[in-house]
Amino acid sequence: MKVTLKIWRQSGNDKKGQFVEYKLDNVKKEMSFLEMLDVLNEQLIQKKEQPVAFEHDCREGICGTCNMVINGFPHGPQQGTTTCQLHMRHFKDGDTIWIEPFRAKAFPIIRDLVVDRAAFDRIIQAGGYVSVNTGQAQDANAIPIQKEIVSEAFDAAACIGCGACVAACPNASAMLFVSAKVSHLSMLPQGKVEAKKRAQAMVKQMDEEGFGRCSNVTACEAECPKGISVANIARLNREYLGSVFTSEVNA
Amino acid sequence: MQGLADGYFVIPYTIGNFLANEIRTSSINTSLPEFEQAENEVRDRINKLLSVKGNQSVESFHRRLGKIMWDYCGMSRNADGLSKARKMIQALREEFYRDVFVPGTDKEYNPEVEKALRVADFIELGELMCVDALTRNESCGGHFREEYQEEGGEAKRDDENYAFVSAWQFNGMDSDPILHKEELIFENVELKTRSYK
Ligand code: SF4
Numbered sequence: 001m002k003v004t005l006k007i008w009r010q011s012g013n014d015k016k017g018q019f020v021e022y023k024l025d026n027v028k029k030e031m032s033f034l035e036m037l038d039v040l041n042e043q044l045i046q047k048k049e050q051p052v053a054f055e056h057d058c059r060e061g062i063c064g065t066c067n068m069v070i071n072g073f074p075h076g077p078q079q080g081t082t083t084c085q086l087h088m089r090h091f092k093d094g095d096t097i098w099i100e101p102f103r104a105k106a107f108p109i110i111r112d113l114v115v116d117r118a119a120f121d122r123i124i125q126a127g128g129y130v131s132v133n134t135g136q137a138q139d140a141n142a143i144p145i146q147k148e149i150v151s152e153a154f155d156a157a158a159c160i161g162c163g164a165c166v167a168a169c170p171n172a173s174a175m176l177f178v179s180a181k182v183s184h185l186s187m188l189p190q191g192k193v194e195a196k197k198r199a200q201a202m203v204k205q206m207d208e209e210g211f212g213r214c215s216n217v218t219a220c221e222a223e224c225p226k227g228i229s230v231a232n233i234a235r236l237n238r239e240y241l242g243s244v245f246t247s248e249v250n251a
Numbered sequence: 252m253q254g255l256a257d258g259y260f261v262i263p264y265t266i267g268n269f270l271a272n273e274i275r276t277s278s279i280n281t282s283l284p285e286f287e288q289a290e291n292e293v294r295d296r297i298n299k300l301l302s303v304k305g306n307q308s309v310e311s312f313h314r315r316l317g318k319i320m321w322d323y324c325g326m327s328r329n330a331d332g333l334s335k336a337r338k339m340i341q342a343l344r345e346e347f348y349r350d351v352f353v354p355g356t357d358k359e360y361n362p363e364v365e366k367a368l369r370v371a372d373f374i375e376l377g378e379l380m381c382v383d384a385l386t387r388n389e390s391c392g393g394h395f396r397e398e399y400q401e402e403g404g405e406a407k408r409d410d411e412n413y414a415f416v417s418a419w420q421f422n423g424m425d426s427d428p429i430l431h432k433e434e435l436i437f438e439n440v441e442l443k444t445r446s447y448k
């Protein structure tokens with residue numbers, strides 16, 4: 001099949017970017033979206049041009065790096081999948097496909113479709129962990145916990161930190177991501193100990209990074225490749241408010 | 252006994268937290284000669300790849316290497332194929348450093364430089380895998396040398412001569428790697444043939 005690609009090219013965050021048109025006429029419908037871009041890059045290299053920079057690693061939907069906005073949708077029009085899991089059979093011969101980077105103030109553009117998501121790392125560093133400095137982990141079966149809670153924590157833990165929620169949100173808010181991390185940890189006994197401190201530290205870092213506020217648009221949930229529920233945002237709000245009114249002075 | 256057992260079970264869960272803040276490697280100074288040397292070596296490797304300015308993409312070399320490995324160094328391999336593969340990889344390596352094209356510079360985000368460095372490593376590693384498979388004249392685990400099989404096609408191990416792990420030492424790109432044998436010594440069990448029949 002043949003496709004026309006309109007790809008955002010930008011050599012750096014302080015440089016001006018623009019859509020550049022490329023035509024590909026040897027696309028197979030079995031190809032993944034990233035394989036299609038590989039074919040384009042091979043052609044560009046043959047012509048001694050700069051290939052389109054895009055991030056990818058696992059190519060199986062678990063690392064969260066293959067971020068781009070395809071025809072207006074983060075990770076493309078298909079629900080519940082990452083870009084690397086999207087295949088060309090979902091497009092038609094002759095289609096024009098628009099490809100852009102995730103756009104948010106807190107995600108500066110490095111090059112073309114690659115953005116710097118270190119803001120997410122700093123949010124995690126602020127509190128997205130359970131403090132066990134050293135020693136062995138407890139045997140999991142020694143900690144009694146309800147199956148329903150485990151499952152809900154697990155669903156929240158499925159967040160791969162891709163940032164599609166930020167890209168989908170008109171306010172570029174990171175609430176879905178932060179709430180997934182806070183929920184996952186605070187629901188489990190190991191994470192409960194630091195729950196208050198964690199909610200405050202992660203929200204503080206989120207604000208410092210320049211992400212917007214949540215106004216309940218819920219576009220994040222619709223675009224999240226891992227189906228993270230906005231119910232987590234409600235839980236984060238509860239955790240956060242609770243921590244404001246009850247936390248220790250030095251927390 | 253009580254004291255010993257308590258210490259054994261309790262200490263790992265308790266003392267660690269107190270020591271964790273004491274035992275640590277502070278950040279390492281980068282103005283050391285070793286650091287400088289390593290940095291220069293990496294810079295030289297990158298410049299070497301960028302200055303080839305040939306005609307073939309890194310990706311195309313990666314694919315060709317993959318094909319050689321697939322054809323001759325899969326689970327089922329034989330001496331002829333492996334020797335052939337080794338020569339092919341050597342020729343590929345020569346061609347890589349003569350005709351690879353790495354676009355862009357080292358002063359920007361450049362995934363092609365990264366890929367070129369990796370494929371250069373894979374070429375060396377691919378050759379080493381062939382060398383290793385060639386020297387092991389037996390069949391064992393994922394290494395099925397077609398020359399060494401039982402009548403029914405089962406793997407034929409040679410514990411007499413190959414009860415060791417091969418650790419290879421890099422000896423420069425154009426010389427053979429040096430073999431160090433790490434003997435497998437079994438004191439309480441005796442080696443037997445594994446059979447799924
Ligand atoms: S919540 Fe969903 S969209 Fe947001 S970072 Fe996690 S996986 Fe990605």
Ligand code: FES
Pocket residue numbers: 055056057058059060061062063064065066082083084085
């Ligand atoms: S490349 Fe890892 S999620 Fe797509």
